[in-house]
Amino acid sequence: MSELRAFSAPGKALLAGGYLVLDPKYEAFVVGLSARMHAVAHPYDSLQESDKFVVRVKSKQFKDGEWLYSISPKTNFIPVSVSGSKNPFIEKVIANVFSYFKPSLDDYSSRNLFVIDIFSDDAYHSQEDSVTKHHGNRRLSFHSHRIEEVPKTGLGSSAGLVTVLTTALASFFVPDLADNVDKYRKMIHNLSQVSHCQAQGKIGSGFDVAAAAYGSIKYRRFPPALISNLPEIGTVTYADKLVHLVEEVAWNITIENNHLPSGLVLWMGDIKSGSETVKLVQKVKKWYDTHTPDSLEVYTELDHANSRFMDGLSELDRLYESHDHYSTQLFESIKRNDSSCQNYSEITHTRDAVATIRHCFRKITKESGADIEPPIQTKLLNDCQALEGVLTCLIPGAGGYDAIAVIALQDVDLKAQTAGDERFSKVQWLDVSQADWGVRKEEDPEEYFDK
Numbered sequence: 001m002s003e004l005r006a007f008s009a010p011g012k013a014l015l016a017g018g019y020l021v022l023d024p025k026y027e028a029f030v031v032g033l034s035a036r037m038h039a040v041a042h043p044y045d046s047l048q049e050s051d052k053f054v055v056r057v058k059s060k061q062f063k064d065g066e067w068l069y070s071i072s073p074k075t076n077f078i079p080v081s082v083s084g085s086k087n088p089f090i091e092k093v094i095a096n097v098f099s100y101f102k103p104s105l106d107d108y109s110s111r112n113l114f115v116i117d118i119f120s121d122d123a124y125h126s127q128e129d130s131v132t133k134h135h136g137n138r139r140l141s142f143h144s145h146r147i148e149e150v151p152k153t154g155l156g157s158s159a160g161l162v163t164v165l166t167t168a169l170a171s172f173f174v175p176d177l178a179d180n181v182d183k184y185r186k187m188i189h190n191l192s193q194v195s196h197c198q199a200q201g202k203i204g205s206g207f208d209v210a211a212a213a214y215g216s217i218k219y220r221r222f223p224p225a226l227i228s229n230l231p232e233i234g235t236v237t238y239a240d241k242l243v244h245l246v247e248e249v250a251w252n253i254t255i256e257n258n259h260l261p262s263g264l265v266l267w268m269g270d271i272k273s274g275s276e277t278v279k280l281v282q283k284v285k286k287w288y289d290t291h292t293p294d295s296l297e298v299y300t301e302l303d304h305a306n307s308r309f310m311d312g313l314s315e316l317d318r319l320y321e322s323h324d325h326y327s328t329q330l331f332e333s334i335k336r337n338d339s340s341c342q343n344y345s346e347i348t349h350t351r352d353a354v355a356t357i358r359h360c361f362r363k364i365t366k367e368s369g370a371d372i373e374p375p376i377q378t379k380l381l382n383d384c385q386a387l388e389g390v391l392t393c394l395i396p397g398a399g400g401y402d403a404i405a406v407i408a409l410q411d412v413d414l415k416a417q418t419a420g421d422e423r424f425s426k427v428q429w430l431d432v433s434q435a436d437w438g439v440r441k442e443e444d445p446e447e448y449f450d451k
């Protein structure tokens, strides 16, 4: 490509289906966020040598944020770090995009250097030890530490990175990609799932990658064996098997557009102290296996409550759009958040479903030792639930100590309501909102750079 082009992919919040979504039996609801990961692909450049490709990925907001990989058809597209500095997510994206397109060096002689800049929005990382600077027309935070050392807020930075980098790198091989992201969305999604799984060590359900590719969705995962059955990267059969998996195989996945009701918005509260998803998942799995058949009953109850929660939100969405007397009264009653809410089945259905979800998670917390909704979070959520304009609130994703998610009317200001209130002193409201759209082209790539 002879032109600069920019893409972005959203962060995520898993509102329903934590833990269950690891099993293809259950559906989850994940919301795409306004915090986005960006990749700007530069025009083709050339190396002195013509016996390899080089991919240079720069992430200048982080100390030492530059990774240089060489890659060649002669070694079956195994990326080799040139600078010595490695980033597993970037490495797997390069391996898979090259294995998928199998470019020949002859076709790319004198345009075999691909340069991509990564930019990430503030909400992904703790802003301590960072300086905000204007960069082109954008305000970006620059950190004094390496990417691995900067605390995360849990919005899915690696999934955003993998998805947007896959898109940007693929645009070197697909001339019409930049103007047709939709046409290539499934390919981008499937390739990104493969790379993310390989880099992460095959732990996750892939909901974060699916949200990065598609935005707010109802999601059911693919069978994990699809990816674990691939041969090793660099083996002679890898590229063909990858193409077959991305293009031909039925993934048996559910991805359906789904969003928060109009008139309601998401608030994400960051609680600074983090939780480790991998450890929580291990404890929950152990609890599940040692508590059958009761654990299956809890999962079934959770699954039904998740569906009722999603249905309740859809009902509220339909009502909001109707703008009739009933719906106006209903939304005013959420605004007051007083006993009148009891008169509206749409509100009580949604709240009862969330109460059941939270009850089940507290039960699992107690029996497994995995702090999904520990008492301190219960108290915080109960305090949030009583705020003006709040429909409902819960712990997103794997839960733990790191975040809360609140669904509230669009014109209430939780920041102002909770300011100076000791009960909320640990909560930092993130500057994010729901944003339904998945990976997409950004119209003005020049605006990322100083003129």
Ligand SMILES: Nc1ncnc2c1ncn2[C@@H]1O[C@H](COP(=O)(O)OP(=O)(O)O)[C@@H](O)[C@H]1O
Pocket: 059, 087, 088, 089, 118, 119, 120, 147, 148, 152, 154, 155, 156, 157, 158, 159, 161
């Ligand atoms: N802006 C970025 N630039 C380069 N690499 C990034 C960036 N954001 C995330 N990563 C990669 O993703 C890793 C974090 O992934 P992970 O632990 O899965 O966190 P998350 O839950 O936010 O996805 C980082 O250590 C780094 O390798």
Ligand SMILES: C[C@@](O)(CCOP(=O)(O)OP(=O)(O)O)CC(=O)O
Pocket: 013, 014, 017, 018, 019, 020, 021, 022, 154, 155, 156, 203, 204, 205, 206, 207, 277, 281, 396, 397, 398, 399
């Ligand atoms: C337990 C889970 O079902 C949900 C975890 O959701 P989080 O949003 O907490 O995830 P991380 O950002 O990876 O920490 C695991 C999964 O589905 O991958």
